[in-house]
């Protein structure tokens with residue numbers, strides 16, 4: 001059920017000489033992932049798509065469930081889904097909050113001290 005709207009990640013246009021540059025953002029964390037070079041086409045959709053296909057896309061993973069384009073930090077490669085759809089319950093490789101790499105078995109992020117485990121909405125609901 002990939003939503004047709006998610007043809008590219010979230011983006012922002014940066015007007016530039018002779019065309020536009022495109023900044024692409026992770027649709028889950030909202031983090032800036034990359035900014036393209038300058039592109040110009042006679043219609044905006046084509047221009048965006050060219051920038052996306054030739055540069056943006058390479059830096060993203062698509063969630064096979066919700067169809068969002070996300071950064072690898074919030075992507076669960078074992079199941080090809082974003083961590084929103086497929087939480088990394090067993091062991092966290094990255095901190096969802098600050099993106100720091102986690103050591104095997106860490107329960108709390110050593111950088112921001114937030115919980116690394118994503119599982120079941122829970123008892124300890126505080127994040």
Ligand SMILES: [Zn+2]
Pocket residue numbers: 063064065066067068081082083084085086
């Ligand atoms: Zn997802």
Ligand SMILES: [Zn+2]
Pocket residue numbers: 095096097098099100109110111112113114
């Ligand atoms: Zn952290």
